[in-house]
Amino acid sequence: MSAAEIEDVAAGWLIRREEPGWTDQDEAEFAAWMERSMAHKAAYWRLEHGWREADRIPALGDTPSCVEEEEAPGRRRTVFALVGALAASLVLALTGIAMWSPPVPTEPPARYETARGAREAVKLADGSTVELNTATRLRAASGPDAREVWLDEGEAFFDIVHRPDRRFIVHAGPRRIVVLGTRFSVKRSGDDVTVAVVSGRVKVEDSASAESAGAAIVSTGDVAYIRKQNTLVVGSNGDEVNAMTAWREGLLVFDNTPLRTAVAEFNRYAGKPIQVAPDIQQIRIGGSFQTHNADAFLDLLESAYGLHVERHEDMIELKR
CATH class of the missing domain: 2.60.120.1440 (Jelly Rolls)
Structure with missing residues (x-):
């Protein structure tokens, strides 16, 4: 959808929301349209801001209140006038969104x-x-x-x-x-x-x-x-x-965690990788362990779960 088409739809929503008979279903549909794209929000908010600014103009002058009341039914015409007046700036805003690029650092990273x-x-x-x-x-x-x-x-x-x-x-x-x-x-x-x-x-x-x-x-x-x-x-x-950031204190915290996942976390720290046999990978474990003490973790698995640990020169094997 082009910027102009988005602008027309946004203006339609703006008008409908000011008319009698606006329902909760209408509000839900409007909210869904707004959430669909940042361009939708930019178009609607810009038009809404313009409308509010236009509504403030009579209040800043000496226009009699009876004239304001006579003009109220013609508010729809005011909206479409605003649409045309804001078209150029809206296109520029939407173009800015489409052409977004990360800021350029002033120094090498x-x-x-x-x-x-x-x-x-x-x-x-x-x-x-x-x-x-x-x-x-x-x-x-x-x-x-x-x-x-x-x-x-x-x-x-x-x-x-x-x-x-x-x-x-x-x-x-x-x-x-x-x-x-x-x-x-x-x-x-x-x-x-x-x-x-x-x-x-x-x-x-x-x-x-x-x-x-x-x-x-x-x-x-x-x-x-x-x-x-x-x-x-x-x-x-x-x-x-808290568990996911416990590494800052040198800890790994598990709560009903699959053994495969827990071992993968230890392998991020250990010099010798631990391999888990396929038939025990889904065993659930819990507890708090020091990141640099994989031996204590393995000892617990041996004593509490009856698993067998085989230490090789280049890896550790964990199995039944």
């Missing part, structure tokens, strides 16, 4: 990297803090309009200094995470991204799209799971977020 099993906290130029988990690579740069981080691999926790004039953006594979003032963690494995928010809010967008259509708002205690083109936001009481 600074690079940070941790080895397997290591963690590191770095302070950025703006005072924000980033904690890198094991085997993590990221770049950070600052420009006049935005502060940006590219999470190339691994996991990081962000404690962001609020700057209304300069956004903080995290690029993680196919997603762009726009910070709305928060403390949060981002984990990336290929194109799979997980965002856990400790406090505040972030907006998760498709990095290939100029618009915010389909963007997900992730708030305090929520976890967003991004897999391919899908984003699932799961609310919780904060326990899941």
